[in-house]
Amino acid sequence: MPVALTDALRNEYSLLFSRMSLRPERMQDIDRIYRRIMAPGARERYFQVEQETGVPWFFIAIIHNLEASGRFDRHLHNGDPLTGPTFHVPANRPSRQKRSYTWVESAADALRLKKFHKASDSQWTVPDIAFALESFNGFGYRNRYPHVKSPYLWSFSNIYTCGKYIQDGVFSEIAVSQQCGGLSMLRHMIDSNNEIAKFVSAQPLMDDDQDHTQSFPWCDGPEGEEVPDMPAARNVKPYPGRYLVFGIEDDEDVRTLQQRLVYFGFDPGIIDGDFGEVTERAVMLFQARSADLSGEPLEIDGVVGPSTWGALFGPLSVRGQEKGPDILKAPASVLSEAVLAIAAREIGVREFPLGSNRGPRVDQYVTAAGLTPAGRHAWCMCFVYWCFEQAARQIGMPNPCPKKASVHMAWQACQNAVTNGRHDLTVVRARDAHRDPSKVRPGMVFFIDTGGGTGHVGLVDSHHNGALETIEGNTNDNGSREGVGVFRRSRRKINQINLGFVSF
Structure with missing residues (x-):
């Protein structure tokens, strides 16, 4: 399902990034990757690609680590060898058929393919970087397994626990990514490098609940057609200010809840506004597979309060509910x-x-x-x-x-x-x-x-x-x-x- 960078999604990225902490047991691995990125020979190549495309060098370095483990004999597109065009998705890149390619020309092609080169400096805030990373990897987690925060972004941080594609099209609920997520690497870069910290600034929360979907370069479809917004980001449903619990009958808020559970693939039974056993089980299953907006596991109690509602409908839905209903x-x-x-x-x-x-x-x-x-x-x-x-x-x-x-x-x-x-x-x-x-x-x-x-x-x-x-x-x-x-x-x-x- 195509995804657009709406205000709701911007807020989600910003809130999660502000609440992110790097896992202490992974700090040695994170720092090792950072030192490899900052090595003079590596930075020189990243700067070359930046000069050719306008894409910030540190973003290129993050993608390079994710797709090719920092190897300069691999395509930035997907880690295939530079001895020929790519053969995994996206296949046959760069488009010019050659027996081999330089890393710089291949990297520039990968970034142009995603239209990252069209972005201005002001379009490289944390939410923009997060969306660019997720679009580079694909929205399979968000569309098919929304209870899992993409490890491509959040692995090695408190935002991600488990759940992973172990090969193309094959997902495991218990597999744990052993790769440093892109935003986890960005967090360490910002903490360690004043140059990057000054360049990157998180997008502030919006002042209203209107949808301000923007057509950023990487929001376009394969033929340049603008991608429609996904239902998850439209029509934010504010938290009703009360707990939804077993036994409520013929209730409009329960009906909204049931529809949302269906959207995420959890069966609440008939969409009738009655909070019965089937709906309660669906809520508990969602809670078991989901985290709250700060990345912490939800209570598996079958009760829909601000935390569960926020996990279902996003951060805008619980604005003003930070301390609970009045x-x-x-x-x-x-x-x-x-x-x-x-x-x-x-x-x-x-x-x-x-x-x-x-x-x-x-x-x-x-x-x-x-x-x-x-x-x-x-x-x-x-x-x-x-x-x-x-x-x-x-x-x-x-x-x-x-x-x-x-x-x-x-x-x-x-x-x-x-x-x-x-x-x-x-x-x-x-x-x-x-x-x-x-x-x-x-x-x-x-x-x-x-x-x-x-x-x-x-x-x-x-x-x-x-x-x-x-x-x-x-x-x-x-x-x-x-x-x-x-x-x-x-x-x-x-x-x-x-x-x-x-x-x-």
Whole structure:
């Protein structure tokens, strides 16, 4: 399927490049390639081709590494030997039939064939380079396996994990490219060479959602006919501002989702707007094979939030949703807001001595929950209760949080309260939160069963697409329940909470 360089595609390239990091275990290989490119004899040849075509020398070097492993006895088109015209695609190049060719004349022909020589200096931004690289290699990944970011561009970086054409027309989901991607090489070049860094500048995001498809030289078809835009880049569908989950019926946003899944080759069943089991399975399969806009794997939960929607519809579709839907930004109640403010001021409190479950402030948490500090108690629930006690006094209301030091006893007390008709708290059990993450709001208390009759508890400070930022007591940087202080953590996921959440 032909592809055009739309604003949506420009933004995709720019965002991924800005979030790219090179894999540490590949840095030695990347630097070895860079030093080979920068060798005087190699750069001289790249400059010769630049003078003949106007194509930047470093872009030629990147293509040369990808197609011919940097060998100067090979055609730039596809790595075939220079002892005759090419015999792989594109075959019979250069067009003038000879017994052999110089590397410079062959390279110039390869670049002219793709019309790269028609581009001006202003058309060599990061998105332009990315599109030129992808067009040189072909759009097989984008058109047939969109869940794989092309290794031709992104291999050796965090944007690419696996999936590869192992020969013409044969794709493997588990094969991993052992070749440095073109944009990974460009990233290292920019970091290492001021000349290249000054020449290349990433295209900024557009100020509106209109399609500004531009006819760059390499957007033309084989006969010079302009290529139509692909459906993936047209008519950006903005994120609806709510989670799409199992059980929604006759919904226009679900219908849009189903159509998009079909476009990418995932069968959601009948396009009817009903989010049933078949649609949920299709979503989970897409998530299993896809990454979010930062290149990180998607949660395989069958829930369509901003991250999954962005992976389906592109970065423009989730503009303004960086911190999640508005409903997920506000605390669940005035009390919850006050609790979070108090808890935030406690971040940095530490046990003294570390590992003792004691300390001046820790003793206050434990005492508030009705225990004697000398008992050296685990104090995560004591911290939560203390925060609610302080906030309730500040507002002038009774503290609705159960006065329990035990995580399991507090969780059971909350469930009993709801059963007995109390309306000042809401319990969201884990399975319901996993099914619909929009039920989890800032200010809620999460409860985890850690096994053996023990547990852990903390406060939800913010929530985005199933990822939680929390404030927790008796923890540490890795989230242990036997920690040494009050920490803010950003590694909890809703589907890791195995008891549930309570809103007071």
